[in-house]
Amino acid sequence: MIPPKFDYVKARSADEALAALAEHGEDAKLLAGGHSLIPLLKLRLSSPSVLIDIGEIADLSYINDGGTHIAIGAATTHRTVAHSELLRAQVPLLAHATGQVGDPQVRNRGTIGGSIAHGDPASDQPAVLVAIDAVLVARSATGSQREIPAGEFFRSFLETALAPDEMLVEIRVPKIPGAGWSFQKFNRRAQDWAIVGVAAVLDGTSAGIGLVNMGGTPVRAKATEEALAGGASPAEAAAHAADGTDPPSDLNADPDYRCHLARVLVGRALHEARS
């Protein structure tokens, strides 16, 4: 539980962080809340030579009304996201799901950007972002900024579309105040990652359904979405929730049990989102 040796750079602005990232390249890792990275360091599963601390950069912590969307600074803590009145009113699914991340200690220090950039398919927020077609804003030291749709951001297990010199700076979530929604998280202990989770928004027959921990990345339950669009009942549609997924196997669940859970939880999510 002792991390290998590393250098530490404390960035006071996004530009300072990006400059450090450009200088150290792939040897560097960004440190925000540290709730994913520090355990990896302590178990010596990751050994970056430089840590760039972005945890206290004020201009990365905000929740702003962007008109049709809400812009969330990447270093905003889970607690701030979960308690935001603006998000609770406009994107209640994200505020609620964020309130289910880890435990209070994790939510007080962990950040939404850190959780997303880590690219863990077992995390709660990535599936939400995929379900609601959020946009992720990445910036590099050259000053260039690009917008990446959430559906294209997560590439494979712990791998994202971010280039080594890029930093996730903002999460843009569409306002969906009237849509029905539900977040289902199934686990054995309250503070654990979901064995399977479901984030769903529903507007008439148009649905966005993100699945947690049903593959190497957060995935959409496309077959269910299409069935609903084609007029299927929620129960009929939910039966297709696991179609095309490739869920992992671990001590808690084999793939067939995860597929079953996905169908059950999507069914529950659709029921709740409609009511």
Add this chain to the structure above:
Amino acid sequence: MSMVGTRVIRKEDPNLITGRGLFTDDVSIMGTTIMAFVRSTEAHADIVSVDLAEARALPGVLVVITVDDLETQELPGAFMRTVLAKDRVRFVGEPIAVVVAEDRYIAADAVELVQVTYRPLPLVITPVEALAVGAPLVQEALGTNVCFEVPWPQEQIDQVDRAFEAAPRQASTTFHSQRVHPVPMEPSAILADWGPDKLTVWASTQMPHGLRNCLSSFLGVPQHQCRVIQPDVGGGFGAKVQQYPELFLAPILSKRLGRPVKYVQTRTECFAIMCSGRDQHHEIDVAFDDDGHILGLRSLIHADLGAYPDLPNSFGMPTLTNWMSSGCYKIPAIVAGYKCVLTNKTPQSAYRGAGRPEASFLAERVVDLIADETGIDPAEVRLRNFIPTDEFPYKVPHAEVYYDSGNYPLSLHEALRLCDYENLKVERDRRNADASEKLMGIGFSTWVEIAAFGPRGALEGFGHIGSYESAQVKIQPDGTAIIATGASPHGQGTHTTLAMIAADELHMSIDNITVRSGDTDTTPQGVGTMGSRTAAIAGEATKQASIKVFQNACKIAAHMLEANPDDLECVDGLFQVKGVPSKTIPWSQVGWAGLSPTLLPDDIPAGCLESTVFAEPTGFTYPAGAYVCVVGIDRDTGHVEVEKFYSVDDCGTVINPLLAEGQVQGGIIQGIAQALFEEMVWDSAGQPLTTTLMDYLAPAASDVPSIIDGRTNTPTPHNSLGAKGIGESGTIGSTPAVVNAVVNALAQYGVKNIAMPISPQRVWRILNQAQGA
């Protein structure tokens, strides 16, 4: 007013909850160095070579050694084990080399620089594999993987065979109390400082005197120059009575370096090398009649002890299981035996309950099996088989075990009343018939255990110097009291317990009493804190020492009052002639006089207000109780929730209900954890898969129910307090209640047994299969 029986807030708490506790890692001595292990990555392999050169060359590294650098290589208190692995490793995590460096970071880096080359060997992970013909041997010199055996005695075999032949019905089943890990908040920790005249060791241990005596003989240092200090300890649960390699290596390396050496285990290391518990496989036959009366029981245990049993604790666990295998039932014929099996896993030893949870699981599951077979209500089957209240002391048929006292029907009736059983059954049947509701199950456990270890000879068999516990009461010149005890608490609240007992006997405010423990130089020889023994034995020692001191105090006060000692009483710390409050002598004057010879009567010597007592109980105690668990099961996901848990404990006299409830609640949660959450898992290559608190599912507060507790009181005759002990009861009693409740909920699907831990996936497979059928 008597303190005993009242809810006194713990004297220990202010320090602990304000962060002012002092744990081993908090002890800081100038020049302290840090020790770390190079541990095996193979479960069974020959060590071809160990290259220390790179690690030794790292700046800041002070010493790196293997077993070849040790004069004495055999690890005390362990079965065929060396302090560091010699030539061969037998489980993943086994220490191979040890590094001492200037700080933790350098030590961790040096560990990574040690190159070990292995030649992997075939291995065994389960008793079935270990007992197969031609199985790889964990210890080749032994010629077998069975390291210890208690066969069925022929006389008992014959008796039980006759019972089975005459019995109208019989049933057979198997159980596995799976391997679980104690998970103390504080893993193993030691700081050793071997100076020119003395070795001082701070250790996170449950038995400072036992450790001191063992270190002394292993290291060849006389006991007056070997001091073990047990500072605050963050839990032990039985896993801190063993002799671990770090406890010997830190002193040896401190001597070698001439500097203090500290070792603090990491959580992952704790899972890999601290002894885990349980792991007993049971094969059971039971004979009974149509009315549910149990007529005979056969029990055979295979205990999976891992690679290096801890002596003699590991061998002793199944003995305790066998002793208690009749539970609180009058079973005319029992035959019980066991085999201890070596496997390529972490050593197994005592864990809260230590052999008795496995026994209560056996007995309580068997009773439910009979209820299921006969169709008689499980509460009724229990009432029909209880040892009658007028038959105590009760000897079990198969061992020299005498239950001291008990009233089992009383506890069960109280539990049935608490849970409103008749209405619970109605609710269960309604829910189970309604597909929109969660399934519901009700489970009982009317358990009995063995505590207050123990009468003369009991613990000597486990390698301890005695079975007593000690207390020394010393009145200070200002009339306050310091009590030093050989008991060695690590979270139990013993300082509060003993101060309460002393306050009653000394007629002194508890605020004027301080209890000291955990220092071999300043406390009388003790055995330690384990086996639910402290209230019953250290409590008794404290009581008797306090009585002696108080008698002398009365003599002194009588001299000062010019009265007869027999005519005195002490009210709120003031001595007076009975009923004459106008003239009083406070404890402060009596304390001063006790150490001022000119103020003493001629026949009373100075120092008479000190007394040391070693209490030796006349027998074991047998706490018992009745638990009722209500579970709800999600029909779609298989998730089991403990909806309600009712506990009725009978531990005899309760010293402090607040502490007793804490022990029961923590214990029940650990028992629920065994039923639903926790399991140490190794893969087929012997790699442990549960070495973090992410993978090993120790539940948190939000995962377990509030516990509704009740109590009955059947005092023990074996000490004057009547206290039986409560430290392990919850863990022993609760696991079968949960499993019985789950089986009860799933009975409509033909379920008669289910393996632990009862994961949602396991339940879903059963439900899925039933729906498919």
